[in-house]
Amino acid sequence: MLYMQFLFLLVMLYTGSRYGGIGLGVVSGIGLTIEVFIFKMPPTSPPITVMLIILAVVTCASILEAAGGLKYMLQIAEKFLRAHPTRITLFGPLVTYIMTIMLGTGHAVYSVMPIIGDVALKNNIRPERPMATASVASQLGITASPISAAVVYYLSQLSGGSEHITLLSILAITVPGTFIGLLAMVAVTWRRGKNLADDKGFQKRMEDPAFRERVETTTATSLDETLPTSARNAVLLFLLALVVIVIIAMIPEIRTLQPGTKPLSMSVIIQMMMLAFGGIILIATGTKASKVPEGVVFKSGMVAAIAIFGIAWMSDTYFHYAMPSFKEGITQMVQTLPWTFALAMFAVSVVVNSQAATCRMMLPVGIGLGLSPALLIAILPASYGYFFIPNYPSDIATISFDTSGTTKIGKFYFNHSFMLPGLVAVPTACLTGYLISMVII
Numbered sequence: 001m002l003y004m005q006f007l008f009l010l011v012m013l014y015t016g017s018r019y020g021g022i023g024l025g026v027v028s029g030i031g032l033t034i035e036v037f038i039f040k041m042p043p044t045s046p047p048i049t050v051m052l053i054i055l056a057v058v059t060c061a062s063i064l065e066a067a068g069g070l071k072y073m074l075q076i077a078e079k080f081l082r083a084h085p086t087r088i089t090l091f092g093p094l095v096t097y098i099m100t101i102m103l104g105t106g107h108a109v110y111s112v113m114p115i116i117g118d119v120a121l122k123n124n125i126r127p128e129r130p131m132a133t134a135s136v137a138s139q140l141g142i143t144a145s146p147i148s149a150a151v152v153y154y155l156s157q158l159s160g161g162s163e164h165i166t167l168l169s170i171l172a173i174t175v176p177g178t179f180i181g182l183l184a185m186v187a188v189t190w191r192r193g194k195n196l197a198d199d200k201g202f203q204k205r206m207e208d209p210a211f212r213e214r215v216e217t218t219t220a221t222s223l224d225e226t227l228p229t230s231a232r233n234a235v236l237l238f239l240l241a242l243v244v245i246v247i248i249a250m251i252p253e254i255r256t257l258q259p260g261t262k263p264l265s266m267s268v269i270i271q272m273m274m275l276a277f278g279g280i281i282l283i284a285t286g287t288k289a290s291k292v293p294e295g296v297v298f299k300s301g302m303v304a305a306i307a308i309f310g311i312a313w314m315s316d317t318y319f320h321y322a323m324p325s326f327k328e329g330i331t332q333m334v335q336t337l338p339w340t341f342a343l344a345m346f347a348v349s350v351v352v353n354s355q356a357a358t359c360r361m362m363l364p365v366g367i368g369l370g371l372s373p374a375l376l377i378a379i380l381p382a383s384y385g386y387f388f389i390p391n392y393p394s395d396i397a398t399i400s401f402d403t404s405g406t407t408k409i410g411k412f413y414f415n416h417s418f419m420l421p422g423l424v425a426v427p428t429a430c431l432t433g434y435l436i437s438m439v440i441i
Helices: 002-017 020-037 048-066 069-083 085-103 110-122 128-144 149-161 167-189 200-206 209-217 229-250 266-285 289-294 296-336 340-352 355-368 373-378 393-401 419-440
Strands: none
Touching: 002 020, 002 296, 002 340, 020 296, 048 069, 048 085, 048 149, 048 229, 048 266, 048 289, 048 296, 048 355, 069 085, 069 110, 069 229, 085 110, 085 128, 085 167, 085 229, 110 128, 110 393, 128 149, 128 167, 128 355, 128 393, 128 419, 149 167, 149 266, 149 355, 149 373, 167 229, 167 373, 167 419, 200 209, 229 266, 289 296, 296 340, 296 355, 340 355, 355 373, 373 419
16 A cells, blocks of 8 residues: 555656646645545644745845846856856856855756857857756756755754764765766766757758847847946845855854753754845845845745645655655665665656755655765765756756757657766766765764
8 A cells, every 4th residue: 555655646746747846836735635634644744944944045045136146146157158168068067056056046047048058159069068067057056055955954854963964064075076076967068969060950950041140140148237236245245144154054152042052053044144144135235125026036936945845745744654664675775775765866856856855855764764974965966866857947948048959858858958967967976975975974
C-alpha cells in the first residue's frame, strides 16, 4: 500500500507540474487532503520556516527591483559583458551565477539573457553556448547563496546536531563546488554545436529578410536608460545586508541575547535582516511601496512560496508516515552506496521544480537515515535537477530570448540545450563539494 501511495504522490506532483508553480502548490493541496482523509495519514506541520525565508528575501529583493537596483546591477553586468565579448560563453554564466548568489533567487536574471544572446550573436558566437549555460548557472547558484531558502533550511536542520555546521561552513563547500561545476560546463560547451557560419538551419533562417534585419539591427541593451542615484544606493544597501548577515553568522555572540542562552538561529536572523533592510531601502530611496508587487521578482517569489507550501506539506506528510516501514531497507542501501541518495534528490527535483522544496522533502529523510552532514551538504547541488525536463520558466524564457533559434528543445524533447550543461555541472559540483567537505567537516 505504501508503494501505491508513493505512486499517488508522484502522480500528484506530475499533475501539478503541468499547471505551473501555483498549480503545483494547489494540486498538492488536493493530494494532501486525500492523504489525510482517504489514506488516514496524520498531517505534519506546513513548511512555515521555508516560506517565511522566501517571503522575507523576496520582499527585500522586490524593493531593490522597484528602487531601480536590479537595473543598476544589469547595467554593470552589461558593461562588463560588452567589454569582453569573445569570452561571453564564460562571463555570461558567471554573471547569472553571481546575481543568483546575491539575490537568493534565479528569477532575477531574465533581463540579462537578451544581452548575453545579443553579445554572442554580434560576435558570431553560437548563442546557445552562453545562453544555455547561463540559465543553468542561474539555478546552480541557489545552493551557493547565503540567503536562499534551500541553504538556510539546510542550516536550520544541520546546525543543531554539530557546532561545526555553520552558514560559512556550508558555503565553504557549496560555493567552490558549484563554481567548479560552472567552469566544467563552460569547458564542455565552449565549442558546442556548429559555428553560425556552418549551421544550415541558422543560415536558412537568415535568408528571410525580416529575420536577417532583426538579427543585424536589433540590439538588446539596458545602457540607454539613465538611472537615479537612488538605484545605486539601493544596491549598496542590499550588499550591506548580505555583509551584516555574514558577520552575524561568523560571531555567534551577536546572536546571543542573554548569557547562557542559545544564539538565535540564522533562519530567524535572515528573515529579520531582509525585512529590516527592505524597509531601509524603501525609506532611503523614496521608493513607492505600490510599485513593489509589480516586479518580476515579487511575482515569481510568491509563486514559489505557494508551490512550496503545497509540495512540501504533502510530501512531508507521506515520508513521515512511511519512513518507519521503509527505513530498514533504504538505510541498508544508502549505507552501502551513499551516493544513491544524491540520485534520489535529483529525481525528486526533476518532478518538484524547486530546490527549497526538494531540500524540505529530502533532508529530513537523509538525516533519519543517518547520513553524515558532510555528505548531505556536498550533495546539496543535486537538489537542482529540473533542467532535465525543459519546462522551467528560466529555460523557457532563455529559448524565447535567443533570436538565433540555436537554444532550443530538440526533436526528441530530452535532447534540449540545457541537458549537457546540467549533467556536467551538477555531478561535478557534488563531487567537488564532497572532497572539500571531507576536509572542512
